[in-house]
Amino acid sequence: MYTRFRQAIKNQEFLVTAEICPPKGGNPQHMVEMGTLLKNRVHAVNITDGSRAVMRMSSMAASVILLQQGIEPICQMACRDRNIIALQADLMGAYALGIRNVLALTGDPVKAGDHREAKSVFELESVRLLKLIQQLNHGLDFNEKTLPDEPLDLLAGAAVDPQCKSWSGLQSRFEKKITAGAQFFQSQMITDFEQLDKFMNQIAVGVDKPILAGIFLLKSAKNAEFIRKNVPGVLIPDELIKRLAEAPDPLQEGVKIAAEQVKLAQQLCQGVHLMAVRREDLIPEVLDLAGIPPVNSIT
Template sequence: MYSVRLWSVRNARALHRLYAFFSRLAPRLAPLVRRIGVQHVETVLRPLEQGAKNVFFDCRMCGQCVLSSTGMACPMNCAKQMRNGPCGGVRADGHCEVEPGMRCVWVEATEGTKRIAADHLAHPTPLLPAIDQRRRGRSTWLEVVHGRPAPVFQPPVGERITPEGEQSQFERSCASGRPVVTVEIAPPDSADPAALLARAELFRGLVDAMNITDGAGGNCHMSSVAASAILATHGFEPVYQIACRDRNRIAIQGDLLGAAALGVKNILCLTGDDVSRGDHPQAKPVFDLDAVSLLHVARGMCDRGEFASGRKLEQAPDLFIGATVNPFVPPYVDRVANLEKKIRAGARFIQTQFCFDVERFADFMTEVRRRGLHRQAHILVGVGTLGSAKALRWMANNVPGVCIPEALLARIEAAPDQKAEAKQVCIEIIRAVTAIEGVAGVHLMGHRNEAVLARIIVDAGLRAPPPTMDEADPAAAPATSRRAAA
């Protein structure tokens, strides 16, 4: 079946023409279907449709077939069931993050779409709404007979209209024109928030906002919404990361309302890592939404004051909504289109995966500027460091979506002080990417490496050091001071 599925993508243009011919003729059968009865026709048609689609596309009978819009690659074969891909974890060989033996379904979809349409560079695959679970197992051929369009393009949600005085501090910082600095902090493995607050305190006065991860890597920590609310209560500016992996759309919308009620004003929409690499590999992933459909749901709540069901909210949340992009994994050329999807769906700021390849990122930004996307969303480049070449190599080999050039690893390995060299590399990357037109700032990452990241912010010239920095980070104090202390 898998080999036939790949054949279907390679022959997407011919199959698309066949589908187009069927779509033109099928509505003529509508009067006959009504006379026989829709239910009777579906009883006969459904097994025929399922059998044919299963052979050619490994069909899962979602009831909302979009093969003609996704290059004849069924998105339901995605291990994360993404309706809008690819995710940021595609392997360097184009294979799936979750199932390494399988090519990424969305890499296939992009290639198939290119074979169908000459204007694929505008939008290789369209925006697709989240699956309507009620339609699973239903015949989509009948939908074609009735002339109903495929559920593809979601309408734009419009421009953000929040007055400046009501915007979050982070949103105002993004609009200020000065380099924006954000940092990622993992919630603690504790019911005591003291450790979280201590790590956040290292960045007071140095960053514009602090991302709180949501079960990153499939590992369990204090909930992101609770940790974000704790930071907001203590005068910090949190960005609540919300992943689709663990909650369905009901729980996600409830959490968004709860976060807003607790003073959280910024969110980052993520599809989420697979659970198999985390500390609960036996857990069931949900993936009811993906990042794009979550963006659309969140913007609908904020801008239209509606749940995804269409039910009106009594009071709409006011959130500054962002998303991620990874220019460093396949399909490289079409990652800009993935970014454009997210901006069209409602993202107003973007944070990238770790950038260790400045040249590839500069190429990415060239296309971003050509499409004017840097004027529609604030782009923050992911940067960071670990303490040794060994740790960086482990991250490159084990963290989906992280790519580190071998030459850079060799440079750090050859250094007498690998930690200092890795830090210097990070500073050089920051200076290089912030000089690229269209970059709004940087997003620093490094698990439990907060003191080093705080020093990097200062040494890269992004912020002036707060008066207490050297006291908080003795390793950063001048050598004379260290000798005196000894």
Template sequence: MESNLQKSLKSPGITITAEVMPPRGGNASQTIDTAKLLAGKVDAINVTDGSRAIMRMSSLAVCKLLLESKLEPVLQIACRDKNRIALQAEILGANALGIKNVLCLTGDPVRVGDQPNARPVHDYESVQLLKQISAFNLGQDPTSGLLKDGATNLYPGTAADPNCKNFGSLRKRLERKKNAGARFIQSQMVMSPNVLENFCREVAEPLELPVLAGVFLLKSAKNAQFINKVVPGACIPNEIIHRLENSTNPALEGILIAAEQVKSFVGIAKGVHIMAIKAERSILSIIEEANI
């Protein structure tokens, strides 16, 4: 059976996904309450996995809680912290829990997080993780024969950065990901319709991979400048930074900017993926302001 996300990406309409972070603690009620605000507004909700190498609750656990709340999750799996045996176990566990959508990531480097002495694993990276999911979907055991209880039914996707300066290298890596089993792309933040259009035309469309363009909520000029400084590939234009700087209400201005991006991106990509770190409740305002 296809997931709602898979059905939406195959349909002619717009697809919207959003992202929530697990809590930094053992109670996920606030995260789930925030996600419930998006019921009927988005096609699926991503749950990050150790984003920025910061400790948070298991993505798998939060995805299961979303399912129990009648919300469709996208399980993000980062390869940084687990060896192949642990990753294989997580994939099989997700399938058993009824989680269908998986976003395969290599993972942010440990040095950017708040526990830089932690040991990264990186037994797999995202292409190998995609291959493993594809093998499980064919019922293949990683060491011999077939899985005893049958094949998994997972819908794997990948991330990509439309701001990459080397389109040749980006195209080759995405081609490897497509051949490994990627079925859709959720992009990292993109600020320019022209950049997104070039990415879709030159890279994604020839590979027949639907793109959900990354829309990132900026909360202030200082926030935008910080992102430009520390996030690899980020290139928030000065005009947007100045707009936030000159606003009497930067938080609202950030919502308006994100809504404008949503409206401009949906005519180029298959849809959008909305990210609002530590301000997830604003995602609903972005969608409503965009009026889609």
């Protein structure tokens, strides 16, 4: 079964995805409003799963709510909070509810979030989760026993960090994720496009799985400094922070920077993954400024 996202991959279109956080409470109205604004501008919307170990609504439940509004989700699934039984149960449940795209993640450490006394599971990590999804797609459970009620057909994706300091570690993990069945990659926030170019030409060269560059909307110099300090692995150069600090309208400057980065990514890889925490409504403006047209309907 082809979804719009899967069809766009097959057609080798320039892919556009965006990230939305589920609500922190029982009312999904704001999430639905943001998703509706993005509906015809992105191929699919990522629903985070306890990102930064902050408690929010289940990514699966939030994905189903968006699906009911005609918005195609990519349901993130992290290993931090689930053992092997729960991971398989959620993957089967997600598929039965109509979810077709999953991003397999290890998950951020509990100490980074708002429930620091919670217990982590981490029975699997992202590579082994990808292998598990591949097995379920072939009609086998973790123990390689046949699923009596039909296999799944999930499109599994993975995260990648082209700015990783360990080049050999980056290459090893990327290759393992390809072998484990990753069908697409969404990157961490990219600010060093020379490094992305190097990654695409040295590690991802010859790989037929699309790489989507992570583009983050920086709202102000203070916002950029906070992210640089508190989000592991994020590299934000001083010149970007200076540019935001000196701008008469920092938020609009952030939109311009994001659009410039989308244009850079167009020359290097197969798509972009846009992150605009609590300002997802500005993503269409970023795309307009970058000259990215609305996405096509499935054909």
